[in-house]
Amino acid sequence: MKKEKFNIIKDSCIPLPLENIDTDQIVPARFLKATTREGFGENLFRDWRFDEQGNKIESFVLNDPTYSGQILVAGKNFGSGSSREHAAWAIADYGFRVVVSSFFADIHKNNELNNFVLPVVVTEQFLKELFDSIYANPRTEVIVNLPEQTITNTATGKSETFEINAYKKHCLMNGLDDIDFLLSNKDKIESWEAAR
């Protein structure tokens, strides 16, 4: 897995205004059989992107050349359902660095963070306006500033701040993962066990 350090991203977006997009849609179970983390981008939104014969479904947004960018903008409750991290691997492997929604499911949100994809929670109003901006001009750019924890819709000039805990922010900005951190605390683990 690439641990690409995260700072400020300015790019256009791909809109997916459906609610409750579950991880079975992000990557269907029959593609979970790999034993490595690579190549899942091919199967991102597989059954919405391709028909049963493997032909592209032209109407699906990922097949529409009008829209491009490293920022996925999705409806409320993104990533519900299965804990499969393969969903986050597929999003990252496809080339997304940011997912914007008004609400994320917990496990999937952690999985994105652990794969250096930033989930940005915005208000319903910001999300609605962002969809409107993208549909009015598919080149609309969004600026996601992790150090400042802000997101800006450049079409409207409106900004919001978003939440992320300081530890995870530090990890994303410096390309660090949790195993390194946990193992550096081994003495604490052993003393907890001894005190039990």
Added chain:
Amino acid sequence: MNTLFDKIWDSHIVHKVEDGPTQLYIDRLYCHEVTSPQAFDDLRSRGIKCLRPDKIYCMPDHNIPTKDQDKPIEEPVSRHQVETLTRNAHEFGLTHFGMKHPKNGIIHVVGPELGLTLPGMTIVCGDSHTSTHGAMGAVAFGIGTSEVGMVLASQCILQQKPKSMRINVEGTLGKGVTAKDVALYIISQMTTSGATGYFVEYAGSAIRSMSMESRLTLCNLSIEMGARGGMVAPDEVTFEYIKGREYAPKGEEWDKAVAYWKTLPSDADAIFDKEITFQAADIEPRVTYGTNPGMGIGITESVPAVETMPEAGQASYIKSLEYMGFSAGEKLEGHPIDYVFIGSCTNGRIEDFRAFAEIVKGHKKAENVVAWIVPGSWSVYRQIEEEGIADTLTAAGFELRQPGCSACLAMNEDKIPAGKYAISTSNRNFEGRQGQGARTILASPYVAAAAAITGKITDPRKFL
């Protein structure tokens, strides 16, 4: 004034990261074949071993076929994944119940039935239905593969403490109303994201009266309303269930354990961030009509009108009904079905097969129905045979299959064909969950049984 959740969580804190997550000690890690291989790779690439191999149990369940388990898995990619788990368990020195092992089965069925899951524990697994184990009075939740790697390496996980919610169900459940119906009712009231960010404790007289297996079904579905987990305070029902199980404490250890478990229930003055009460009398046998578990109705009700949905959700709602081939306003009772699946970590325990058999006894499987009867574990399989349930099923024209996750997520060959309707006792009716284009209707074992003998969606109370 602590909650059940607080007591367990707080006693497992190893370290609090400043302005960050909590480092939480994990008593039990369960690993299956789908979400673990990359985590083992993470350890290999660092050249490290598992910190506490004795706290980790592995078993394949998602990919394994439900027929001919004595033969190698035909599908090469599935076989490779299952074999990878065997190799990893061996290399890292972990307990492994492989395919056809007498203790194999769906991890969330096996953990409680062996006494590996106990009150007061912290339990994780790379599987969202880990919430099941909360029924025993444990803090149990699903995690991603990177997090599985953290636990393999350090027996700890970094997590933000969730908020707390208590859901009370008061009163007596009506005839033919099961824990599955209670869960589907709660989810439909809460929506699929209504408990996101929360850890739920189920309480109230209807929950207290539930058997252990019913509580496992209820907690299993907590994730379907977004909850991090669900739990029930341990009580005599819990202790009675655990006593004598293979890995349960014995003798003096048992007495000590029970004394500790009795301290776990939420204090009378415990405060929850949110508290909701439902009435058991409002719940009837249920079915889902859409493509998430929150889209459900009582079996006598009609599919809601589009206008009753919030505006931002209407596009998704219409897409969902189109996928299912249902119309707003339609009654589902009497709608023909093609497949019936009983099994999964939701309803794959002996109580579920007893319920199914109670209805099909003396009837015949409908000719238009293909039925997959899949026990949750080999232990359940053996019990089905010993109790004579297998004979009842055979007499009614059903075939008992071998244990595994099976058609719940169709990673093996048990796939519902496109466009076909399946009444399923599993946990998710997402698009394509049971096979590309498959149309899933979630329901209890009673509803599944009534559909299996009539060939259509049928109110099971007619047979009880």
